[in-house]
Amino acid sequence: METQDLKKAGLKVTLPRMKILEILETSNVHHLTAEDIYRQLLEAGEEIGLATVYRVLTQFEAAGLVTRHHFEGGQAVFELERGAHHDHLVCVKCGKVVEFMDETIEAKQRQISSEAGFEITDHALTIYGICRDCR
Amino acid sequence: METQDLKKAGLKVTLPRMKILEILETSNVHHLTAEDIYRQLLEAGEEIGLATVYRVLTQFEAAGLVTRHHFEGGQAVFELERGAHHDHLVCVKCGKVVEFMDETIEAKQRQISSEAGFEITDHALTIYGICRDCR
């Protein structure tokens, strides 16, 4: 299936791309930085450069396989696109990420945009807080 | 009044701080990057370094005088804290920023956080789109 995804996106099936996709698919943490992925590749003994990780993630994003988020704190985080739109709750102490989706909020955003004369292309709602475990 | 704000924040009243505060107060565009401010200072003939601009903005942020936003596109933008919380609609073509606040959305966020066991510290909702003029 991976192979199909890559071919559909017009990308050649290469070892770096398959390994990166595999990490995104099998990781129990769904939100990973490029460095996270790079480190996992090193640990697995793969000799894949950090530049390749960034390059591939950017291609995956363009192909719609992956979404890039800009949470506070510098590094972008990437997550495999699993179909369902959602927004994020991020713990500022431990970094835990909880996903949620609220149709009321989504609808209100559409209404606000249309009233302002904007054609929505995207949106990012991130709530920062302290999770139960960190309190 | 500016002078008071600075003193209250425990900051000495210096020329760079007053000039930067003045730019934030008088600019008709409310969302400025550090470079925007630096450029305006240069144009006004002030010899203030970019490092000072960043330093002062960070201090203003800590003092609650200014809010820092991380819209897409790398550079942070700063805006004078005028008391009323609001979220943002950003045009991806021209960069125009429209502010809005919706109590339904705010309330939903509080509910979602509390249900997830998070104590909210902050949130950022940014809708990206194409404004009327850019269509």
Add this chain to the structure above:
DNA sequence: TTGAATATGAGAAAGCTTCTCATTATTACA
């Protein structure tokens, strides 16, 4: 199998932001 097209690794470079440190300015108080 072969060659055109594409991808990779390594390091350089870019873009934004923070740090360092010698110099200068502010402020409290004599």
Add this chain to the structure above:
DNA sequence: TGTAATAATGAGAAGCTTTCTCATATTCAA
């Protein structure tokens, strides 16, 4: 007002994340 203690500044170096360059290696259609 003068002075000392404290804090702020400017300039450039450095840090961090991300992208670029280019010589080499890989993929894949024919």
